[in-house]
Amino acid sequence: MAVKYIEYDTSFSEDEKKQAKALKVACNLNNAASKLKLKEYKEAEKLCTNVLYLESTNVKALYRRAQAYIHLADLDLAEFDIKKALEIDPDNLYAL
DSSP, rough: OHHHHHHTTTTSSSSHHHHHHHHHHHHHHHHHHHHTTTHHHHHHHHHHHHHHHHHHTHHHHHHHHHHHHHHTTOOHHHHHHHHHHHHHHHOOGOOO
């Protein structure tokens, strides 16, 4: 997985760290989408949580994690993530 190659970014310049962060977010979100399709919901939840650690207001990560929580029968956490996504982006039709 591409994320492993940039996980330890202590020797990166500030610009490289920003680029690495964007790449980590994109890779983890894409991987989470794949895990949801494969019905690997716990893995999808972990990947989305990784994204939210980097970007706490990432609506796509909140939405995908909510999907995982629904399939894991954790409806309270799913509702929390959907509500948070709607607070961040009230016009987001995917979260409705």
